[in-house]
Amino acid sequence: MSITAAINTAISGMAAQSYAIGNISGNIANAHTPGFKRIDTSFADLVSNQGPKRTLAGPVLAEARFTTSVQGPLTATGVGTNMAINGSGFFTVMQRESGSAQSVYTRRGDFAVDKQGYLVNGTGGYLLGNNLDPVSGRVTSSGLIKIANTTLPGRQTTRIDYAANLPKVPTTTASVGGDSSPYTVASAVVIDPTLTAPDLTKKVVGAAQVPAFLDKSLMGPSLTMYMAGGSPASLSTRWAKVQDAAATATPPKNAIWNLFYASSSTAAKDSDWVNVGSAFSFDSAGKLVPPAHATVSSSGAVSLKIPQVAVDGVSVGDITMNLGSSGLTQNAASAGTVTTNALAQDGYASGSLKSLSVSGDGTIVGSFSNEMTASVATAGVVNFMNPNGLRPTSGGNYEQSRDSGAPLAGLNGGTIVGGNIEGSNSDVAGQFSKLVATQQAYSANVKVMTTANQMMADLLNAVR
Incomplete structure (x- = not known):
């Protein structure tokens, strides 16, 4: 009887709208829950086929429609260890408090360092990934990310990046007094640019020769370099022109300069x-003619080794000086002095961890008290072929299911935004619109049921 079917259908409609309002209630309640993904309601009709012209509109079935793949808004927090995924992907976490060692997946990225040094989010999810050696960048362990009492050891200087212009006519103390001749003390200078190795045999300006050397040389750059273990030392340098250009000579001669450094950090x-x-050596255009023992890359960058560097009696070892493709020139300079255009070295003192930040690929970077940065860990991030097929659990976590497929390592086009968290994708205004529509649909189903009951009562009264 259609009246009975109407009552049953109205009951199914009331049940379906009850299920929908339950989801709406949860969505509104979690409108400010980090990483929350709303659950919408999908309705499916059930039709009883009673013949070509006797088909009866039947009950309705309500099912959950997950929005796990729908992005939520990103909000800046100012906390360096907070992280939000912009795009696809999930953080891999472990709920240690539950006693389970099983990995679960979440979009909730309000991670902070706990008292034991672990990165934990607001629902107790311990972030999994790789811990790195801050010096080498190699993986030291995989599993729970732990950052505690991290120290970056000092690094010995092995490279100096240098760019400068040497004046064609140097203004030295001697030249001001009328002596513009090059510095030519045979025991201290190197004239031959064709040497296949640096000439260090007695090429030292001794104490007796220092006054004359200072008079005929120009001050070069000074920089702080670092010994083994990271102890600092000051390196002072001077340039001396040891040969003038002579285009009419046979064979023609280029201008030649020598670089010297002080054996004492005080440069007394x-x-x-x-x-x-x-x-x-420099040609007539002021371009460096690389020494025979220099290394020249395919791009024309020149580098050469300064062997056996020692300051204050402590050996620093060999240092590579990178001059680039045009880092060292000899051009006219009105002041007649050395102009330093670039100066940097790769050593540093030891430092302790000050703060953490997260890069776009999920690398956790430490900033240290020595002004250096180093990677200390990488966050474990995975993707799923069907993220909406994940099985939701409490705390904003998801479990792998048959529908989701196996986890695939990596971001797959997404990025991680440090200092941010992803908010709930539940829009309160939209949920209120659904709330009104659901209430009206529920009331309409109640009206259908009461009307059908009244019709049934009328039929029973007619029988009596």
């Missing part, structure tokens, strides 16, 4: 000045 007047052992 009684310090020895050590020749680096290379003849820096």
Whole structure:
């Protein structure tokens, strides 16, 4: 009887709208829950086929429609260890408090360092990933990310990046007094640019020669470099022109300069000045003619080794000086002095961890008290072929299911935004619109049921 079917259908409609309002209630309640993904309601009709012209509109079935793949808004928090995924992907976490060692997946990224050094989010999810050696960048362990008492050891200087212009006519103390001749003390200078190795044999300006050397040389750059273990030392340098250009000579001669460094970090007047052992030759256009023992890359970048560097009696070892493709020139300079255009070295003192930040690929970067940064860990991030097929659990976590497929490592086009968290994708205004529509649909189903009951009562009264 259709009246009975109407009552049953109305009951199914009331049940379906009750299920929908339950989802709406949860969505509104979690409108400010980080990483929350709303659950919408999908309705499916059930039709009883009673013949071509006797088909009866039947009950309705309500099912959950997950929005796990729908992005939520990102909100800046100012907390360096907070992280939000912009795009697809899930953080891999472990709920240690539950006693389970099983990995679960979440979009909730309000991670902070707990008292034991672990990264934990607001629902007790411990972030999994790789812990890194801050010096080498190699993986030291995989599993729970732990950051505690991290120290970056000091690094010995092995490279100096340098760019400068040497004046064609240097203004030295001697030249001001009328002596513009090059510095030509045979025991201290290197004239031959064709040497296949640096010449260090007795190429030192001794204490007795220092006054004359200072008069005929120009001050070069000074920089702080670092010994083994990270202890600092000051390196002072001077440039001396040791040969003038002579285009009419046979064969023609290029201008040649030598670079010296002080054996003492104080560069006292009684310090020895050590020749680096290379003849820096310049053609008529002021371009460097690389020494024979220099290394020249395919792009024209010049680098050469300064061997056996020692300051204050402590050996620093070999240092590579990178000059780039045009880092060292000899051009006219009105002041007649050395102009330093770039100066950097790769050593540093030891430092303790000050703060953490997260890069776009999920690398957790530490900032240290020595002004250096280093990667200390990488966050474990995975993707799923069907993220809406994940099985939701409490705490904003999801479990792998048959529908979701196996986890695939990586971001797959997404990025991680440090100092942010992803908010709920539940829009309160939209949920209120659904709330009104659901209430009206529920009331209409109640009206259908009461009307059908009244019709049934009328039928029973007619029988009596």
